[in-house]
Amino acid sequence: MSVRRLAAQQPESFAFSPENLAWAQTQIAKFPAGRQASAVIPLLWRAQEQHDYWLPRAAIEYVAKMLDMPVIRVLEVATFYTMFNLSPVGRYFIQLCGTTPCRLRGADDIVAVCKSRIGEQSTVTADGMFSWLEVECLGACCNAPMVQINNDYYEDLTPESFNKLLDDLAAGRPVQKGPQNGRHASEPESAVKTLQDPALYDGSVVGAWKKRFEEEEARARQAAADKEAADRALAAQAAAEPRPGKPDATRPQQAAADTPADRVAAGKAPVAPTERAKAADPAKKLSDKPTSKLKDAKAETGKSDESKG
Ligand code: FES
Structure with missing residues (x-):
């Protein structure tokens, strides 16, 4: 980890270009009144891009004034995040990953190239073309060892390919971004043995799954429709043939009681003959x-x- 100090040599002043000033206003307008400090990182980043990829003190103060923030708070942000360079960098700023996977795959050899061609970390070459800095994992471990130069990754490096890359950059020749060993992205270096089934790419696998889900959905829809029709039929039948409440026609009925009172009421003798x-x-x-x-x-x-x- 580098020491986060402001550069000894500082410019007198800093101000956004008219285009960057207009852009900064749009960023600030994204936040509610009184919350404009939320725009501090985008504004610092734009100031760094405008100022040859490093942040002078004047730029930090300028952003603090624009956002109505104490300078110390903007300075805290600028010195905390290593993406902000606090001293001049080369035209090609190399961030070299020194974390374990890259170390195990030869990052030490890439460091040796940097030291021999550029010098120690944070040193800018006399022609202003190169500087380098060791950083933590840049998330391209599958392609270790790797470096980031300005905004692009260069991966699968060897001392030979890295030297050639620096030669091409210095000479202004076009360079290949990404893997430098010919492989595509992070695919296996030798024979590709996985994901080779053509059915994965002609839509048939996806189509079979899709068809299965469509069939299941159709069956569920049909079952719901059948149940709804059966319920409707039952309701119609019940409306057409109302069943007596008592006695239940479905239960066996008991013979009416033959009591003397019933017999008298029916005009018969109280006792049956x-x-x-x-x-x-x-x-x-x-x-x-x-x-x-x-x-x-x-x-x-x-x-x-x-x-x-
Ligand atoms: S360890 Fe180097 S990119 Fe992750």
Whole structure:
């Protein structure tokens, strides 16, 4: 991590160009009144871009005044974030990843090239073309080792390819961004063995899945429609054939009670003739008695017969 100090040599003043001033006003207008300080990072970034990619003290003070912020608060932001350069950088500012994956893949050799061609970190070459800084992981670990030069990544570096890259930049020749070993993005370096099935790319796999979901949706829609139709049919049937509340036609009905009151109400004798005949028949009367009483009665009858005999 570099020491975050303002440069010893500072310009007298700083002001946005008319275009950048108009742009800054649009950024400030994005925030509610009294919250204009929220625009501090975009404004500092634009000031850095305008000032050869480093932030002088005058630019920090200018942004603080524009946002009505104490200078110390803007200085805190500028010195906290390493994306803000506090001293001059070369026309090609190299940020070299020194985190573990890049170290394991040869970042030390890239550092050695920087030191031999440019010098120590934060040193600008005499022609103003190059400076470099070691930074933490830049998120391109699959293509380690790598550097960021200005806004572009250069990956899969070797000392030879990195030297050639610097030669081309110094000479103003076009350079290839991204991997420097010929591979595409972060695909495997040698034979590509994954994601090779053509069906992945002709739409058939996606189409099969899509068809399956469409069929499931159609089945669910049909089931819902069938249920709705059945419910409607039941409701129509119930409206056309209302069932009596009592007794339930579906339950077996009990025979109406044949009580004397009912018989009188119906204009009949209070006791049914059959009941009357049954009452008059002694044998029938005996047979209607409980079993124990029947035995007693038979016993009585037997005694009386014997006495007769
Ligand atoms: S470790 Fe170098 S890019 Fe992640």
